[in-house]
Structures are given as structure tokens and as C-alpha cells.
Amino acid sequence: MPIFSYLALPIDGAREMLCTDLAKLPHCEIIPSDNREVVVLVTDTPDDDTENKLQKSLNNLQSLQSLSLTFGYDDKEK
Amino acid sequence: MTKKLNRRRFLKYAAAGSAVATAGALFPGISFGDWQNLSNNSGLISWQKAPCRFCGTGCGVLVGVSDGRAVAVKGDPNCSVNKGLCCMKGYHSVQMLYGKDRITTAQVRKNGKMVEVPIQEALDLVAEKLQETKEKHGKDSVAIYGSGQWTIPDGYVASKLFKGCLGTNNVEANARLCMASAVTGFMTSFGIDEPMGCYEDMDHANVFITWGNNMAEMHPVLFSRILANRKRRTNVTVIDFATRSTRTSQAADKSIIFNPQSDLAVANAICYEIIKHNWVDWNFVNEHVSFYKGKTNIGYGTEDHFAFKDKAEPIGFEEYKLFLEDYTPEKVEKISGVPAKDIKYMAALYGDPDLKVTSFWCMGMNQHTRGTWINNLVYNIHLLVGKISTPGNSPFSLTGQPSACGTVREVGTLTHKLPHGVVMNEHHRKMAAEIWDVPVKNIDPKPTYHTVEMFRALDRGDIKFIWIQVTNPMVTMPNLRRYRDGALKDDRFVVVSDVYPTPTTDVADVILPSALWVEQEGMFGNSERRTQHFAQIVDPPGEAMSDTWQIIEVAKRLGFEKQFPWTEDNYIGKIWEEYRKFHAGPKHEMASYEVLKKRSGVQWPFVNGKETRWRFNPKYDPACSNGKDFDFYGKKDHRAWIWARPYEPAAESPDNEYNFWLNTGRVIEHWHTGSLTRRIPVLHNAVPASYVEINPEDATELGVVNGEMVKIISRRGEVTMPAQIRGRGVPPRGMVFVPFFDESYLINEVTLDAFCPISKQPDYKKCAVRLEKA
Ligand code: SF4
Numbered sequence: 001m002p003i004f005s006y007l008a009l010p011i012d013g014a015r016e017m018l019c020t021d022l023a024k025l026p027h028c029e030i031i032p033s034d035n036r037e038v039v040v041l042v043t044d045t046p047d048d049d050t051e052n053k054l055q056k057s058l059n060n061l062q063s064l065q066s067l068s069l070t071f072g073y074d075d076k077e078k
Numbered sequence: 079m080t081k082k083l084n085r086r087r088f089l090k091y092a093a094a095g096s097a098v099a100t101a102g103a104l105f106p107g108i109s110f111g112d113w114q115n116l117s118n119n120s121g122l123i124s125w126q127k128a129p130c131r132f133c134g135t136g137c138g139v140l141v142g143v144s145d146g147r148a149v150a151v152k153g154d155p156n157c158s159v160n161k162g163l164c165c166m167k168g169y170h171s172v173q174m175l176y177g178k179d180r181i182t183t184a185q186v187r188k189n190g191k192m193v194e195v196p197i198q199e200a201l202d203l204v205a206e207k208l209q210e211t212k213e214k215h216g217k218d219s220v221a222i223y224g225s226g227q228w229t230i231p232d233g234y235v236a237s238k239l240f241k242g243c244l245g246t247n248n249v250e251a252n253a254r255l256c257m258a259s260a261v262t263g264f265m266t267s268f269g270i271d272e273p274m275g276c277y278e279d280m281d282h283a284n285v286f287i288t289w290g291n292n293m294a295e296m297h298p299v300l301f302s303r304i305l306a307n308r309k310r311r312t313n314v315t316v317i318d319f320a321t322r323s324t325r326t327s328q329a330a331d332k333s334i335i336f337n338p339q340s341d342l343a344v345a346n347a348i349c350y351e352i353i354k355h356n357w358v359d360w361n362f363v364n365e366h367v368s369f370y371k372g373k374t375n376i377g378y379g380t381e382d383h384f385a386f387k388d389k390a391e392p393i394g395f396e397e398y399k400l401f402l403e404d405y406t407p408e409k410v411e412k413i414s415g416v417p418a419k420d421i422k423y424m425a426a427l428y429g430d431p432d433l434k435v436t437s438f439w440c441m442g443m444n445q446h447t448r449g450t451w452i453n454n455l456v457y458n459i460h461l462l463v464g465k466i467s468t469p470g471n472s473p474f475s476l477t478g479q480p481s482a483c484g485t486v487r488e489v490g491t492l493t494h495k496l497p498h499g500v501v502m503n504e505h506h507r508k509m510a511a512e513i514w515d516v517p518v519k520n521i522d523p524k525p526t527y528h529t530v531e532m533f534r535a536l537d538r539g540d541i542k543f544i545w546i547q548v549t550n551p552m553v554t555m556p557n558l559r560r561y562r563d564g565a566l567k568d569d570r571f572v573v574v575s576d577v578y579p580t581p582t583t584d585v586a587d588v589i590l591p592s593a594l595w596v597e598q599e600g601m602f603g604n605s606e607r608r609t610q611h612f613a614q615i616v617d618p619p620g621e622a623m624s625d626t627w628q629i630i631e632v633a634k635r636l637g638f639e640k641q642f643p644w645t646e647d648n649y650i651g652k653i654w655e656e657y658r659k660f661h662a663g664p665k666h667e668m669a670s671y672e673v674l675k676k677r678s679g680v681q682w683p684f685v686n687g688k689e690t691r692w693r694f695n696p697k698y699d700p701a702c703s704n705g706k707d708f709d710f711y712g713k714k715d716h717r718a719w720i721w722a723r724p725y726e727p728a729a730e731s732p733d734n735e736y737n738f739w740l741n742t743g744r745v746i747e748h749w750h751t752g753s754l755t756r757r758i759p760v761l762h763n764a765v766p767a768s769y770v771e772i773n774p775e776d777a778t779e780l781g782v783v784n785g786e787m788v789k790i791i792s793r794r795g796e797v798t799m800p801a802q803i804r805g806r807g808v809p810p811r812g813m814v815f816v817p818f819f820d821e822s823y824l825i826n827e828v829t830l831d832a833f834c835p836i837s838k839q840p841d842y843k844k845c846a847v848r849l850e851k852a
Contacts, residue, residue, distance in 0.1 A: 002760070003086070004169065005093035007101055009309060031094060033101065036108045037309065040097040042090055048759060055764075066329070068302040070162055071096040072169025073089050073142070073150040074760070 002051050005071040008039040018063040096152045100162030104306045129602045129610035130168040131595040132749045134477030135297050136604025138678040148172035148616050157678035165298040170758045177757030182620025185589040197621040205635035207571050211543040219542045221248035225549040226479030226486050229600030231626040231653045233485035239633045242514040247493045247526045252549040253486035254529035258839035259444040260475040263453020267719050270712030274693040275472030276606040282470025283436040285427045287317045290442020294325035295746035322809040338739050338844045340414035343725040345455035346405035348425040352462050357429030362464030366708050369398045371722040378447050378729035378832040382534050386835035401722040434470030445843050450836035451723035458720045467695040477605040484603015494525035497660035513659050528838035530831050537564025545573040547625045552581035553751040556840045557794050557831035575625050580753045581821050593618035599650040608681045611674035664701035728844040729832030736846035739813040752819035768820035769802040773811045777803045787852035795827035798852045
């Protein structure tokens, strides 16, 4: 049951589009910055399969320039 | 259920809080509306600082512990390295502690089979065999082979026991395979090891040039910082100069591809252009630079007992300028495949007095049969234009492993080194003998074997006992088959300390279970001269024991209680304070144990409570004493040396029979041989097996499509593995690339054990192979 947070940087001028794209994806919550081209993304997926699918969807987003992890949690081994 | 939900909600807040804090560090003044930065003190998880276990970036992390188990990782916002960021390896790192096949007991080979024994019995056997081998075959028949993943105390006690007490210089570490050329580059150009700059250079530079360095995958947090800078400031350009197209090339403003080995020629051509256009910073060059040449046609070390010693000869600027006549951009275009206009473009960026330039490199320049030379040549560029030792102007050699600098380069766990200086120097031997409390005659003034030669000696039988800790040479040695067959010979005794079974534990006579990362206290030293302490945060499993304490246990059994008097509850602090004496003085002063425990890393020289960001610059560096604006005090003449080093071809290049270059390396998901990351489900699933990257046109000619099996054949061996076409990396025509993390495909059976004659570091990036559809 992984939880991650990321800083998402949009390609130039595509912040709004990135927010819309991310908001459409399941298991994603976003906190856009009000004064910079940066979006905080928090993902909370129920299992590895869903996580892998979400990763693929994130990789395919045209509006996204880069994604940097800031937090990771996974308790399934417990 | 409610508790679980609360915990989950809390974790999501903590996750968001980390991201917001990190954004604040990277983008000063950033605002997230009414987002509240929640505190983490819910009592559900406690957080403690540590450096990341993986790469030499040295990100600070906070490890979250719940019920005695490490469950979460977040970037440490107090650590200036990563300011709260981490990469996917870092975030999943706690799971490496809990793989199902973790080695928790000692094993000993009895009648050909490994059987579990109490660890104290195994340590008795190690001490007994070590003693017996030394008595029967001499002191140089025993050896220890460690790692840039050794903690600083691990490496220190290994050196003290083997060099100081047993009297053999048979101490080496796998950093020979990754950083040796960087060291000899620093020593020949500056007379002192490790970068003059620091990561803060990234916040000042206008131009970043990556020399054969796929930073986006290998140093992802640093690369994010470059990209964040490019986003924040308008005048930032990133150039990727590489032999294949990677994620770094995709993110760069310009990707320039060169033929393998021809970086030597291109670097010289850049210098040619700088001089031709008079972009030279004459004040800097006249005051702070000397010119030298060394030997040429220096060989490749593929034969046993290969020996080489360089000889520095002073030359004048005019002779250097004449030497560069062979490297006009037009001539070099023919060698390198790089259009002359691209060479001129790079030269113009270095030469523009209004631009600050940082060059980054790592394995591409170090794993190179002319590794020392190419390090020298990139320094030459920065020295000619005076772009060095000031914020943003930095030739920056990155490290691969978390403590290649801290443990191998600073402690000196290489055959010729001591914690301060080299075994050949009487003064340095005396200092070591005094601190170690051993007779000075114990320390042999002659180095023995560098890594490749050490495993050749094991094969020949000159070494009969070897203790391998925290590394996996039976996957990583080039020309691997020879060295594996050697280790398996009848009268060889191999001890392996590790945390999971590997091809190296397969050849062991004794396996010792090791504590991993935060299951022990220790220190690492990262790429920017930063020493990072970590406490023991969780218990090691079963009988697992720190590598440091394993060595101390054996030392005590061998009768060296006086040199190893420490107890299990105080040894790390005591070792640190003893080791620190070696570096006393303004050039390398280290922080005290108490300071290290409090901070998220401290950069040396640490003098009067102040870290040194830029060395050789008196504004920042207390060791400068010449009264000028720079002091390159590593050299006796207080100058940095520009070297005339020519282009020479690789040890083996493609020909009619073996018509492809083979290049090997890493991927972001896996750490080195994958023994840790392949046990982390998310990382393993992301890249479950290795593959061979092939250029799409070569693949079409060969008749293979993605996923089909391809046989890679060299003069030394062959491997059959799936093809990857148009994946994350695309090699040019005539080259294939293979990641080495997967022990099911031992690509090093194919590679060549040629090395740089000066640094003795092998070249894993260039040998000749042919391909067949399997
Ligand atoms: S960049 Fe390196 S040090 Fe930082 S989190 Fe990733 S692996 Fe760890």
C-alpha cells in the first residue's frame, strides 16, 4: 500500500494542463503552487499492480517535464 | 481499522508536508495557498537522520521507524545535498533490509557443503586460517577486498589490521573500479584529492556540461536540482556530451554524441579553440598554472605483472600550444564524429567570460584506459579560462558509491595508501605507526596489488586467503571467468561478509552475516567532501554483525587487543576520534564525533567550526597561505598543472570480426549488482531483468525485434540476453549497451580487463563484440 509524494514540474507554460491531467488520474491528489510552476502530487495506491499502472500513466503525461520524489512509504511487508 | 485509517491519513499529510518543504528549499518564496505544514510528531512513526545507502550523491534521508521496523523514508530538508528530495532508490531503500533470503547466520564450507554455524565459531575459523596462511605462505598471501560501501570505520579497521598489524599492503576496495582515475586525475593536476567545489555550484552555474555522465539516472537528485535551476533562472543551458543517447540527453538543451575514447581529442580541441580565440584568462594562468607533459604510448595492462610509472616533464606554454595543433576541431571531427561546429560551440561556452561553467563526470571518464588523462584534460579546460574554485565554476568529479570518497579515498583503503599519505613515504608510515601503536617496520613501504592484479594473484596462487566485504566481485570483475575460476581453485580460502546470497558468496568458504546500513552506527563520505554520520536505528537480524566489528573480533583473536581495545557500545566514536588525528590541519580537518552526530553531514576541511565550500580560494579555504587570489597548495609550486595528454585509441576497438563496441553501466532503479535493489519489489518489478540496448537500424539488420534474444560474443566469453530497442537509452550504430545489475546475465564474462596504466582502473565502457540472433 504505497504512499508517495512528488514535486511535478510541467513543461513550459503547461501548469494548468498538468493539474488537469494529474487530477484525472486515480489515486492522485495535487496541491498546485500559487506562484510557481510547481505542483505537489501525493499518490496513495492499494497495491503494487495499481502502483505500476499509475507509474506508467505518469510517464506518459505530455504536460509533465519531470517528477521528483520527496516521500515514500510502503507497509506491505509488515 | 480506525487506527489504520488515521495512520494512512497522517502519512499522506506527512508525504504532502515533505513535498511542500522540499519545494520551499528548491524554489525560495514558493507558496501553496493555505497549505499547513503539518508536524510529524503524531507518535506513530519516529524519524531519524541517515545518509542514503546508495549512491555517492549522499542525500540525507529521514528513516521512519514504527514498532522497531523501518517503514518509511523521506528526504531530509536539513541536508543541503538534496534539500528534502530523494530518488526512487532512496525512497524504497528501507525494504532492502527485509528481503526473505537475508543472511542471518554464519556458514562454513564442510565437505563441499555450506553449513550454518554460530558466528563466533566462524570468526575463530577466519582468524585461524588467516594466521595459518600467513605463517605458511608469507604476509602477502593474505588480502582484504572491501568497498566504497564500507562505512568509514569498516575501512579504517581493515587498513589498521592488514597494513599496521599484519604488515601487508594487500588492501584494496571496489572503488578502484569506479574512482581510481578521478584520484590520479586530482593528484596529477592538483597534488591533492577530491573536488574543489560543492553541490552549491549548481545554484550558480549558467552552463552544465555532462561528460559521459548519465546524471538523470545515476545522480537523479542532483540532475533535478540542475533542472530546477533551469526552470527558476532564465540563463541556464545543459549540454550532454556522451557516447549514447540517454534520459540525460533527452532533458538537455543539446545532446552531442562522440565516438568512444575520442573525448580525449575533443577536450584538446576545446583547449585549442580557447587559445586560438584568446579566451585564456592570462592573469589566472600566469599566476596559478604550470605546464607539463608525461609519457605516451603507455599500454593497457592486460598482461599479468604489468608495471608503469609516469614521468612529469615541465614544458612551456608555447610547447603546449604546439601540441594542440594536432587537435583542430576539423581534425578532431574525423576522430570523434563530433561536428567541428559543436566542438567550437562547447569551447565558446567555456570561453565566454560572462558564463559560469560546471562540468560533471563520473564513470564515463573514470572507467577509461586513459582515465587519468581525460580527467587532466577537462581540468585543463577549466584552468585555461580560470573557471575553477569559485561558485558555479567547477570541474566536478562525481562518485558512484556512498563512501567511495569517505572510506576508500580518505581512509586510504588501497594498496599504496595510508589514512594520511602513502606507504612509500617514510614520514607517512611513521605517523600511521604512531597513531596505530604498531612498530613502524610493520608497515611495508612497497605497495602490492591493485584490484585487477589482486584477483590475478588469487588466480595464480600468490594470494591464498582473501576476505571480501560489502562487494560482489564475482559479478563486477572484468574478464570475469578467469577470476571466478581462480577463486574456486582448491587451496584458496575465501571469506565473504554480506547480507544476501550472491555469486560471490557462491565461491565462499566462510560466509559472515553482516549488518546493513542503519542496523549499525557508521559514517559515509560523499562526492562533495561531506562526512555523514548515522546512528543504529533498527536491530540487525539474527547473528548479523557490522563489518567493523567482524574485523575487530578477528583482530582480537590474532592477538591485537592493544590496537583494537574498544567495546561494542563505544567503538564507532572511539575509532572516529582516532582516525581524525590523521587529517589534523587546515587542509583536511574533520569534524568531531559529537558534531557529526548532530548535523546532516559536515564538509571538510572543517576548521574553527566552519565548513569549506570551495577549496584553493582564500575567501572560503583556510588552508590558502600564498597571499594570492588562489592557492593550489596541493603541489609544491602552489600551482595547478595543465598536462599535454594526447589521444590514444582504446585497448580493443571494433574490427571486422568483432564489429560492435560494448558499453556497460547502470539504470536508475538498480544499485550496482542488484543484490539489494532486486529484493525491493517496486524496483525489481520496474526493471526485472537486464537487456542489451541496440540501435534500431542495427536491430533491423540483425533481424531482431524488442525482447528477442541476442548473443553478445567477445574474445573472452558470451552472454545471451533480450534486446531492447528504442528503450530509455539508444546507442549509436555500431554500439550496444548492457546494464550489469543482473547476475543472470554476467556481462563481465565478455568485458576486457584492460585498465588505465596510471590509476589501474579498468575500462568497462569499451571492448569489441559481435552479435548474433540467438
Ligand atoms: S540520488 Fe543517490 S543518494 Fe540520493 S536518494 Fe537517490 S540513490 Fe540515494
